[in-house]
Amino acid sequence: MRPQIPISFLAIAAAVIVSFSAGWLWYGPLFGKKWAGLIT
Numbered sequence: 001m002r003p004q005i006p007i008s009f010l011a012i013a014a015a016v017i018v019s020f021s022a023g024w025l026w027y028g029p030l031f032g033k034k035w036a037g038l039i040t
Helices: 009-030 032-039
Strands: none
Touching: 009 032
16 A cells, blocks of 8 residues: 655745746856856
């Protein structure tokens, strides 16, 4: 029998939004030009 594990879909959605926002900020307005210059 499989154990019942409660999953909070609201918490998952919030974590996805926060991680996408952090990535957008990091590779966009904050360090985007420097990062793009280093990868070429």
